[in-house]
Amino acid sequence: PTARLTVDPGFRIGAVDRRLFGSFVEHMGRSVYTGVFEPDHPAADEDGFRTDVLDLVRELGVTLVRYPGGNFVSNYRWEDGVGPADRRPTRLDLAWRSVESNAFGLNEFMAWAAKAGIEPMMALNLGTRGTSEALDLLEYTNHPGGTALSDLRRSHGVADPHGVRLWCLGNELDGPWQMGHKTAAEYGRLAAETARAMKRFDPGLELVACGSSNAYIDTFASWEATVLEHTYPFVDYVSLHAYYDPTDRDTDSFLASAAEMDRMIDAIVSTADHVGAKLRDRKKIKLSFDEWNVWYQSRFGGEDSLDWQPAPRLIEDVYDVTDAVVVGSLLITLLRHADRVGAACQAQLANVIAPIMTEPGGPAWRQTIFHPFAQTARHARGTVLRVEPDSPVIETERYGEVPALWATATHDEESGEIVLFAVNRDRTSPLALTADLRPFPRARVVEHLVLADDDPGAVNTAERPDRVRPRPVDGTEACDGALTAQLPPVSWSMMRLA
Numbered sequence: 436p437t438a439r440l441t442v443d444p445g446f447r448i449g450a451v452d453r454r455l456f457g458s459f460v461e462h463m464g465r466s467v468y469t470g471v472f473e474p475d476h477p478a479a480d481e482d483g484f485r486t487d488v489l490d491l492v493r494e495l496g497v498t499l500v501r502y503p504g505g506n507f508v509s510n511y512r513w514e515d516g517v518g519p520a521d522r523r524p525t526r527l528d529l530a531w532r533s534v535e536s537n538a539f540g541l542n543e544f545m546a547w548a549a550k551a552g553i554e555p556m557m558a559l560n561l562g563t564r565g566t567s568e569a570l571d572l573l574e575y576t577n578h579p580g581g582t583a584l585s586d587l588r589r590s591h592g593v594a595d596p597h598g599v600r601l602w603c604l605g606n607e608l609d610g611p612w613q614m615g616h617k618t619a620a621e622y623g624r625l626a627a628e629t630a631r632a633m634k635r636f637d638p639g640l641e642l643v644a645c646g647s648s649n650a651y652i653d654t655f656a657s658w659e660a661t662v663l664e665h666t667y668p669f670v671d672y673v674s675l676h677a678y679y680d681p682t683d684r685d686t687d688s689f690l691a692s693a694a695e696m697d698r699m700i701d702a703i704v705s706t707a708d709h710v711g712a713k714l715r716d717r718k719k720i721k722l723s724f725d726e727w728n729v730w731y732q733s734r735f736g737g738e739d740s741l742d743w744q745p746a747p748r749l750i751e752d753v754y755d756v757t758d759a760v761v762v763g764s765l766l767i768t769l770l771r772h773a774d775r776v777g778a779a780c781q782a783q784l785a786n787v788i789a790p791i792m793t794e795p796g797g798p799a800w801r802q803t804i805f806h807p808f809a810q811t812a813r814h815a816r817g818t819v820l821r822v823e824p825d826s827p828v829i830e831t832e833r834y835g836e837v838p839a840l841w842a843t844a845t846h847d848e849e850s851g852e853i854v855l856f857a858v859n860r861d862r863t864s865p866l867a868l869t870a871d872l873r874p875f876p877r878a879r880v881v882e883h884l885v886l887a888d889d890d891p892g893a894v895n896t897a898e899r900p901d902r903v904r905p906r907p908v909d910g911t912e913a914c915d916g917a918l919t920a921q922l923p924p925v926s927w928s929m930m931r932l933a
């Protein structure tokens with residue numbers, strides 16, 4: 436089979452926002468404890484951060500990290516996690532039926548994010564708490580000094596305010612599993628009043644209203660409509676969350692998961708624009724896809740199966756080649772919506788459905804899904820171009836016909852580099868790709884890296900951490916404004932041209 440696409444700098448979708456390469460650190464399982472933070476580990480630094488994990492985080496190219504939850508945040512008291520570590524209370528975390536030591540809290544997270552060179556995205560507890568506690572946290576975090584809470588921060592050894600700009604107004608409050616679950620109208624009012632007060636403190640803050648927790652919940656889209664009717668003037672983003680489960684669908688449908696993400700984005704853009712039109716507000720709400728990933732969710736026994744352990748091994752999914760190809764296709768989809776998706780966080784960063792795995796006291800390694808993320812975060816720069824692939828289709832049970840080729844391209848006007856990101860979803864046939872590059876007649880291939888394997892079920896483990904990794908392929912050529920390449924079955928490709 437053959438497929439074609441066209442790369443033309445005249446067809447711009449939008450700028451690549453660096454916030455698209457976000458991740459997520461929740462107090463859940465071993466994401467924090469023995470993930471990013473393990474003071475007794477041989478590689479821990481003076482703050483107790485694992486430097487082996489920090490190195491991998493930098494290599495992954497993460498730009499933004501959402502913290503501290505997730506479901507966890509909806510029953511969290513931020514005050515428990517600040518001040519002298521030996522005086523912090525141990526608490527029950529009702530979200531994950533775990534014991535929280537509070538050894539790691541706000542100031543540790545900010546120090547870690549600074550070391551990793553990452554922008555923080557703070558989530559507020561609008562489940563069991565409200566506007567007042569959110570404002571207290573904001574004052575503690577961002578006010579320079581001279582008030583009770585800013586001076587409290589200073590007394591904790593943090594002289595300068597953290598200057599956090601991006602705040603999530605709660606987490607998944609549409610979900611009945613959430614502590615403090617609300618109706619859309621209840622949440623909309625609370626989010627609006629919290630946002631109004633936060634913007635009084637600093638109009639430059641960027642606020643994210645909670646959207647639906649998934650596209651299958653009954654209130655999907657109507658939740659966003661009601662919430663935005665209340666919050667529209669005060670918020671900048673609405674959130675989207677989606678996980679794609681390889682075990683609840685056939686493989687062809689799973690490989691086409693990006694079709695679902697694509698529809699979800701379109702649905703929420705339309706919903707937000709409908710509210711904007713009704714309110715005669717010309718501002719456009721951006722989308723924050725602040726939880727997305729592959730998750731073998733049906734293997735998770737549920738919260739009730741958990742029994743009050745500190746940092747239990749929780750949803751430590753091991754990802755294979757097919758999962759990595761799907762993750763690549765989801766990244767392509769986010770880029771293809773660069774005009775409206777302004778932030779995105781893969782959930783999560785370490786151990787919990789994560790690209791980085793660790794063993795307590797032991798090694799850290801890259802899962803298969805690490806690679807498409809790292810390549811995209813590093814090389815997708817400048818402008819996303821509309822490439823309009825023309826491809827054979829695959830008939831899927833869940834989404835009907837989907838193109839075998841899923842692709843996007845970026846053009847960095849400064850360096851002149853053009854990068855093509857492409858997935859072949861066909862499970863048996865390679866795709867012969869031709870890209871029309873006529874506006875770039877002198878473009879030459881710098882590299883074509885492919886992630887594929889004779890065994891699409893191959894995984895990386897502590898024993899074989901590099902079993903699956905991208906490999907260069909020969910034969911990809913660009914000449915007189917035409918690129919030709921072979922994309923193996925079930926593969927992710929990154930092609931760089933200069």
Ligand code: AHR
Pocket residue numbers: 461463504505506507606607648726782783
């Ligand atoms: O990322 C795991 C969980 O998934 C988060 O805590 C929650 O927000 C979502 O349901």
